[in-house]
Amino acid sequence: MKGPTKLFTIGLTLIIMGCSSLKNESNSEKKLVAEKLKVLLDSLTSNEKFSGTILLAEKGNVLFEKAYGMADRNRNILNKIDTKFNIASLGKIITKIAILILQERGQIDLKATIDTYTEVFPNEIGSTVTIQHLIFHRSGWSHYWNNDYFNANMHNLKSIDDYMVFIKDIPLEFKPGSQERYSNTGYEVLGHIIEKASGMSYHDFVQQNILDKANMSNTGAFERDGHISNVAIGYYEEANNGQLMANTRIIPVKGTAAGGSYSTVNDFLKLENALFNGKLLNEKGLKLLFSQSAELSGELPSGIFGVAGGARGASTNWVKDFGTSYSIFVFSNFDMGTARPISEAILEYTKRLSSNHGL
Incomplete structure (x- = not known):
């Protein structure tokens, strides 16, 4: 998707330059924003450069929403x-929320080592890796894609315990806390904890304490054997020949704490609103959630x-601009990386609107 993405970004930039001049408009600004967007x-x-859904919200209210492209090309x-989309690693934010809910209840200490909660790991790992390390990808683990057991049994992994086997x-690749490396492992x-x-x-914990409360x-x-209505099939380009392939055979048997869930752009707006309305976390927890630093400064960005x-066949972005109160949700059932240039372009567009209007 490198070629299309590059052209896609150039096209977006040119369009934004033509759509951002609203200085002389004072009435029905939100309608204008939606029309320009x-x-x-x-x-x-027009050239199948994007397939998915987009939602732009301001202070928790929908400003623009629209669906594009095909959910199922064959049908x-x-x-x-x-439409529901595979949100891939965007689901990790839900796992992080779950950890912070337990932290608020006093059931988890972020600075505690994982052997406080489980005896599964050898001492040299359990006594050195903390919950905080896991949250911020500083545990010493990275991915398990090349693990022999995983590759031999991936179609039978139906529970968190199955993954812990x-x-x-899996040995650590570096001393916990010494560096950052993105870690599905x-x-x-964290799901096990x-x-x-x-x-x-x-x-069940996520359903009762997050999804239900946020509606x-x-x-x-x-779930590979389950039926989910109104879900988009993901499509990706085959590396060898560029042929467009459906990803139905490569989704996990069951989604996990690291990925493999589905959602909608409106559901993620509900999640954001539930967070800022205090339905899920208190103020301290909210600040910890949005902290992108392992130092846990406790301040909102x-x-x-x-x-x-x-x-493959999934690309999702959630962007919140604390400076302008805009939130951007882009869910795509096209190749990975598809959502990012769109969300970046919309972000640039909203910044131009904000500087011109103070919206």
């Missing part, structure tokens, strides 16, 4: 605004917070 984004679907089914034996371990600390399955009725974990997910 529609012009910007409609141009992206000619269009994406709708309530082999993760417990670490987030699977959530189960041990709460006495519930990871999925996220279109969010859950993929003054600039931009962004989280993303990406896999």
Whole structure:
């Protein structure tokens, strides 16, 4: 997708330059924003450069939302605004929220080592890796894709415990806390810690303490043998020949704490609103959630917070600009990396609007 993405970004930049001049408009500004944004984004679907849903909110209220492209190319089914998408690693933010809920309840200490909650790991790991290390990808683990047990048994991994069978034996690649390396392994371990600390399955805890409270009725974990209605099929380009392939055979048997869930852009706006309305976390927890520093300063960022997910046939972005009160949600069922240039372009557009209007 490198070629299309580059052209895609150039096209967005040119469109934004043409759509950002609203200085002389004073009435119905929100309607104007939506109309201008529609012009910007409609141009992206003409050459199948994007397929998915986009939502722009201001202070928790929808300013613009629209669906683009196909949810199922074989059956000619269009994406709708309530279509469910594979959110890939964007689901890690839900795992982080779950950890912070348990921290507020006194059931988890972020600075405690993982052997406080589980005896699964050898002492040299359990006594050195902390919950904080896991949250910020500083545990010493990275990925488990090349693990022999995982590759031999991936189609039978249906629970967090199934993952712990082999993760417990994966050695650390560096001293915990000494560096940062993105870690799916670490987030699977967080799922295990959530189960041990709460006495519930990871999925049940998330459902009862996050999804239900935020009224996220279109969010859950993929199950290969289950039926999920109104879900987009992911598509990716085959590396060898560029052929467009469906990702239905490569999604996990069941989603995990590290990824493999589905959601909608409106459900993620509900999540954001629930967070800022105090339904999920207190003020301290909220500050910890949006901290992007392992130092846990406990302050909300003054600039931009962004989280993303990406896999073959899945690309998702959630961007919150604390300076302008805009929030951007982009979910795509196209190749990984598709959502980022769109969210960046919309972010640039909203900054121009904010500087011109003070919106």
